Amino acid sequence: MLAYDDIMDAGRTYPARSLTRLGQAIKALRRERGMTQADLADAIGVSRQWIIGIEKGTKERAEIGLIMRTLDELDASLLVRDDSQEEQ
Structure with a gap:
């Protein structure tokens, strides 16, 4: 068991070891929530171009x-x- 397993729940995880993968995770979550880029941008106070x-x-x-x-x-x-840390 890895050390962080105790804080993980049954939810999905998106490995984001790069900016590209983080962006893909954000995009997937946004789409799953039924939000457009404009919706998300408005909700957090940034431009659609930032999203x-x-x-x-x-x-x-x-x-x-x-x-x-x-x-x-x-x-x-x-x-x-x-x-x-490798599993032992």
Whole structure:
């Protein structure tokens, strides 16, 4: 058992080891919630272009606070896992 298993629930996880994968996860969650890019942008107070950049993984200097607000609006969270630890 990995050390973080005790805080994980039965929900799905999206491995996001790159900006592209984080963007794909945000896009998938947004679509599952029935939201357009404009809906999400309005809800968190950013432009639709910002959402497009995040979803494409091209927003390299995205403020972490905005990422967290985006995830919060999608009822999702960010999990940091120590991948250097191998199962024993």
